[in-house]
Structure formats: structure tokens, C-alpha cells
Amino acid sequence: MSNQTFPKRYHPVHVVLHWLVAIMTIFLLAVGFLVFPNTPNAQEIQMLGMHKMAGMLLGLLMVSRLITRFVLKRPAAADAGHPLLNLVGKIVHFLLYAGVFAIMAAGGSLSQAYGLDNILKGDGSMPENLFIYPQLPIHGNISYILIALIAMHAGAAFYHQFIRKDNLLSRMWFGK
Numbered sequence: 001m002s003n004q005t006f007p008k009r010y011h012p013v014h015v016v017l018h019w020l021v022a023i024m025t026i027f028l029l030a031v032g033f034l035v036f037p038n039t040p041n042a043q044e045i046q047m048l049g050m051h052k053m054a055g056m057l058l059g060l061l062m063v064s065r066l067i068t069r070f071v072l073k074r075p076a077a078a079d080a081g082h083p084l085l086n087l088v089g090k091i092v093h094f095l096l097y098a099g100v101f102a103i104m105a106a107g108g109s110l111s112q113a114y115g116l117d118n119i120l121k122g123d124g125s126m127p128e129n130l131f132i133y134p135q136l137p138i139h140g141n142i143s144y145i146l147i148a149l150i151a152m153h154a155g156a157a158f159y160h161q162f163i164r165k166d167n168l169l170s171r172m173w174f175g176k
């Protein structure tokens with residue numbers, strides 16, 4: 001039998017990274033839907049530049065987070081009360097990581113394709129129709145998937161906290 005001991009909560013560094021990533025992901029999704037409801041146009045170029053910078057920062061946080069996830073000790077896997085739910089939980093966690101990396105890759109590739117960096121430097125102008133780039137619908141569709149995953153994930157956290165009353169949220173917060 002394994003005598004491995006598990007901490008009661010995630011390491012504070014991982015906690016900080018989790019909530020920074022959560023805030024930035026939700027913020028970037030909100031910007032995508034509220035600021036660019038249609039294809040981004042020439043007037044929105046500065047916002048696009050900031051969206052790209054924020055996306056790159058999120059990438060950095062995600063990589064740091066992936067490292068801390070494997071390097072630092074983690075609490076034992078949470079029990080949702082049914083093996084199938086536990087499996088779904090693991091899959092959703094994996095897809096959250098994969099989804100954030102995938103949306104960043106699609107966004108980065110899109111901005112490369114139409115030359116966002118050059119346009120920001122005043123060299124060239126926004127294409128009339130960004131839909132000629134397949135990366136645009138890919139980026140957009142992943143955002144819907146991410147919203148669904150975040151809803152499932154947050155719903156599961158509240159299910160644990162208020163229905164199973166196992167205080168799961170405290171595992172992703174600071175304390176002794």
C-alpha cells in the first residue's frame with residue numbers, strides 16, 4: 001500500500017496561477033465577445049494589439065502553471081461521489097488546459113497570417129474580411145467550447161462546495 005501523504009490544498013504558487021489564469025481567460029473571452037462582436041475592424045486595431053499581448057501573457061501563465069502542477073505536491077484527487085463524475089472531472093481539467101493552449105495557437109496563427117504586428121507598426125492595413133483565414137472560425141469555435149468547459153468546471157466546484165459540502169474551494173485557496 002502507498003504511504004504517500006497528500007497536502008490539504010494546492011501550493012500557494014499554483015493557487016495564484018490558477019486564479020490569474022481564470023481571471024485572464026474569462027476577461028479575454030469577454031473582450032472577444034463584447035469588443036469584437038463581429039469581425040475585428042480597422043478601428044479596433046489597438047484593442048486587437050492588447051488582446052494579443054494579454055493572450056501571450058496568459059500563455060506564459062499557463063506554461064508556469066503546467067510546470068507547477070507537475071512539480072509541486074497536489075492534494076489527493078477530489079471525490080465527486082461517482083467514478084464516472086470523477087473521470088469527467090479529470091477530462092474537463094485536461095480539456096481546460098488543452099482548450100486554452102489551442103485558442104492561443106489559433107489566435108497567434110491568425111495574427112501572423114494577416115500580419116497584425118506590421119499593421120500595429122503602421123505598415124499595412126487590416127484585411128477587409130478576416131473570414132478568409134480559417135484560423136478565425138477555429139479561434140471563435142474554441143471560445144464556445146471553453147465557455148462550456150468553464151461553466152461545467154465552475155458548476156462542479158459549486159456542486160462540491162454546496163451540495164457535497166466538502167469545502168473543495170478551500171483546496172484552491174490559501175491556508176495551513
Ligand code: HEM
Nearest residue numbers: 021022025069078093096097100150154157168169171172
Ligand atoms: C470560474 C471560476 C472557477 C472556479 C470556481 C474554479 C475552481 C476550481 C477549484 C475549486 C479547483 C480545485 C479542484 C480540486 O481540488 O480538485 C480547480 C482546479 C482547476 N481549475 Fe479551476 N476554477 C475556475 C476557473 C477556471 C478556469 C477559467 C480554468 C482554465 C482556464 C480552470 C482550470 C482548472 C484546472 C485545470 C484545475 C485542476 C488543477 C490544475 O491542474 O491546476 N479553472 N478550479
